[in-house]
Amino acid sequence: MTSVTAPPRRRRAGLRAVPKVVWLFLLIPALVEVGMVFWPAVNSFYLSLTEWNGLGAAQPVGxxxxxxxxxxxxxxxxxxxxxxxxxxxxxxxxxxxxxxxxxxxxxxxxxxxxxxxxxxxxxxxxxxxxxxxxxxxxxxxxxxxxxxxxxxxxxxxxxxxxxxxxxxxxxxxxxxxxxxxxxxxxxxxxxxxxxxxxxxxxxxxxxxxxxxxxxxxxxxxxxxxxxxxxxxxxxxxxxxxxxxxxxxxxxxxxxxxxxxxxxxxxxxxxxxxxxxxxxxxxxxxxxxxxxxxxxxxxxxxx
Amino acid sequence: MSTATLTPAPAKASSPPPAKPKRRRGWVFHAVMAPLTLLWVAPMVFVVVLAFRSFDDIAANGTAAWPVSFGLEGFREALGRGTMGRALWTSVQVTVPAVILSLLLASWAAYALARFHIPGRRAILLTMLAGNLLPPQILLIPVSRVMESLGIYDTLFALVTIHVGFGLGFYTFVLHGFMRSIPEELTEAARIDGAGPVQIYARIIMPLCRPSLAALGALATTWIFNDLIWAITVLRTEAKLPVTAALLNLQGGYVSNWNVVAAASVIAAVPTAIVFFTFQRHFVSGLLMGSNK
The missing domain is CATH 1.10.3720.10 (MetI-like)
Structure with a gap:
């Protein structure tokens, strides 16, 4: 497969402009994954440094x-x-x-x-x-x-x-x-x-x-x-x-x-x-x- | 819950086997493989037989005895009071929308990444794939909190959402690989004829992706239907539990009614077995997908 940096001319024509609707195509799934996967994952790291029983605020404990x-x-x-x-x-x-x-x-x-x-x-x-x-x-x-x-x-x-x-x-x-x-x-x-x-x-x-x-x-x-x-x-x-x-x-x-x-x-x-x-x-x-x-x-x- | 894989796609067709007959060694092969295969299926056969035995028979003779009387009381109990009937319907309500939404969203992302010059698209693709490889344990607690704050904790909608979110990365990666293999000329020709990106997606790309969508669909169906951990993470009400979770609850309630437990596990196993036999070829190729073919 050709590398992204030096595409042949024909491909470049097809790939260059990214229409708005295509950004939407990418953004919607990406946001779902960020919300359901990456954001929770980051949260787990934070929670691992706290004491928390689910009520009130989590207490940082290093x-x-x-x-x-x-x-x-x-x-x-x-x-x-x-x-x-x-x-x-x-x-x-x-x-x-x-x-x-x-x-x-x-x-x-x-x-x-x-x-x-x-x-x-x-x-x-x-x-x-x-x-x-x-x-x-x-x-x-x-x-x-x-x-x-x-x-x-x-x-x-x-x-x-x-x-x-x-x-x-x-x-x-x-x-x-x-x-x-x-x-x-x-x-x-x-x-x-x-x-x-x-x-x-x-x-x-x-x-x-x-x-x-x-x-x-x-x-x-x-x-x-x-x-x-x-x-x-x-x-x-x-x-x-x-x-x-x-x-x-x-x-x-x-x-x-x-x-x-x-x-x-x-x-x-x-x-x-x-x-x-x-x-x-x-x-x-x-x-x-x-x-x-x-x-x-x-x-x-x- | 198997991690999906990426393996080299099988070569076109393996060359025809050399024409030297191996009759002599044929029976050795079968003498080893036939008993081994029987041993392999024995646990399943045993459970199916157990499911059809009557409670009195099992109580009197033990689970491993030669069956003497058959009946459907195990199934009747499991589907009725054991709530497996309701749970099956719940699972359908979760699996169908989750599979469709996963594949739809994944095909959008894959199309955008495969056909347009989005900056950092390889990094985006691999990040999405990486999300699918994370151990679910690192997501469980925050996901249940996120569902609570969205006000959808303990709803089937929450379960569908997390299935879609967690599976997306893998489906996107596979579909992306497939879309890249569709010749540029096809979409280029349509573009020259005045088709917009949405039309190209709907009229050209998606129809051509049908085989890989079928394979991914078969795979996703079994994964989502078989899920346990997400169900018990985002659901609390017993009446809302899908099949797998309901099965474990039932097991606690029917400790010595082995025919009911066996019947319930057969009920939980049958739908995926049907998917498997119907889509056997797709299923296997699904397991092998992710390559650039």
Whole structure:
């Protein structure tokens, strides 16, 4: 695409004058977004420096909220859970999605059916996914019954009510939904790889793994960046599925930053403190947002 | 609530597979994939079966038992006293205007940015996209305050507004990419024939954007329909909650009535599943949009 600074003459004619109505076309959506997104975001930064219960005026307290946060064990637990979540959720869905994309890449009989089945969960809301899995996890549910059937009664437990397993139980449900999505991304990535390279490597005697590792994988770099950024942004946003399955419990064992923020803000009305948590989430997400935007810019230019 | 993505658009059509028959390895492929796929759909099948079982059957034999008696009482209860029927209608009232408004406003912004020499247009575009990538948590408290000060807190209008505002950036970005790919000659010719910017938008650009509008529409519909966090942020009255939020409330009220809970989650899942099957191709291409194709 031609650069904006030195457009060819014909384009300049079309682009130069901006009629008033076109400014309106831009301004109306931009104002809606400023009012609903940017202005609130800026406000959160301000609120994070205050103490406020929603009534009266917010009291400025400087950085107290942040100091308290790092002394707050529940917050630190939630932060650590978020790390586990990002690694587990990201790692498992990328591994699963990539493996399935490679397996289902070449057209052959049945591939369409398999693909549809695997990305179907993606259309359900996270809350629905949560309930689907709550049913499986409950004490006399499928999971315990299956474990019992193969003689593993000792492993049976109340998956969502046990602080040792709650987070992972929710994570599995979230991965189940995400794998199809990652698979779709990788399928697109694989489609844009050059099949002749793969064939050439096969002729030269490279095995399936070698061809994947040294021929296909390097060509997926662009998709990897996107998948990586998206997965981390998604894991920092994760709220619905935890809210639907455990609400962060038992004893905050499945608490994530987002659920803790929501509780502080909307249950306890500690609006300043909750805003401080939101700011932490934002700061953590920022680098990945930038990664994504850089990638988007590249595509704009391409 | 998935973050949308930008990936390279798939190449035109992958070259036809090499003509070496792999019959030998075909059955291995199916032997792995068929059970895996079954395992994948098993939770859904299980919930659907559970939804149709009777309460007595579940109470007597447990949720995981082989079903012995079927009925519609789960659905009847969920739609009636469980308020899922009302919630479905609420969701429609939110989703339809929110999707239409989002795409309309986004197409305006995209048209202005793609076709006119607006200073700093790339910065504007990326800023708008960045807004969509923000974690919603940083917006929740101020958004509920903004809605209060506008006097629309606890109304469906507020929910529509925030969906439109939050989604705009992404839709604009995608549509912008698509509009840039429409040949300049087309709009130029219309301009010479005396068409104004609004006519060019309505008569040329929008009709050509139909495929990407369809894809974005399918995507936006599922996102907005599936939303939970905005609904519980800007709504307070239980009777106004859309499907997802109502589902969670219902779960609290029917703790051991698993057939009702299962029926309610099936009810909440069916509309998006229908959108998915109807627009499957659009849906997948929607997920892949944002590229310059």
């Amino acid at each position: 950085l107290d909220n942040f100091k308290n946060l790092f002394a707050d064990e529940i917050f630190r637990g939630a932060l650590w859970n978020n790390v586990i979540w990002a690694v587990g959720f990201g790692g498992l869905s990328v591994l699963g999605g990539l493996a399935l994309a490679v397996a289902l890449n070449r057209p052959r009989r049945g591939v369409g059916l398999y693909r549809s089945a695997i990305y179907l969960p993606m259309v359900f809301s996270l809350a629905v996914t949560g309930l689907f899995w709550r049913v499986q996890y409950q004490p006399d549910g499928t999971i315990n019954t299956l474990l019992g059937a193969i003689g593993l009664e000792s492993v049976e437990r109340q998956w969502l009510a046990d602080p040792d397993t709650a987070l992972y139980a929710v994570l599995i449900a979230a991965v189940w939904r995400q794998v199809g999505y990652v698979m779709v991304l990788y399928l697109a990535g694989l489609k844009s790889t050059d099949p002749t390279l793969d064939d050439a490597a096969a002729v030269d005697g490279a095995g399936a793994w070698q061809r994947f590792r040294f021929v296909t994988w390097p060509q997926l770099r662009g998709v990897n960046t996107v998948v990586f950024a998206v997965t981390v942004i998604d894991s920092l946003r994760t709220f619905d599925i935890v809210w639907a399955m455990t609400q962060g419990g038992p004893y905050h064992s499945s608490e994530l930053l987002s659920t803790y923020m929501f509780q502080q803000g909307f249950t306890f009305l500690n609006l300043g403190y909750a805003s401080a948590i939101a700011v932490v989430i934002f700061v953590l997400a920022l680098i990945f947002i930038i990664t994504y935007l850089v990638r988007a810019t590249k595509e704009e230019i391409a």
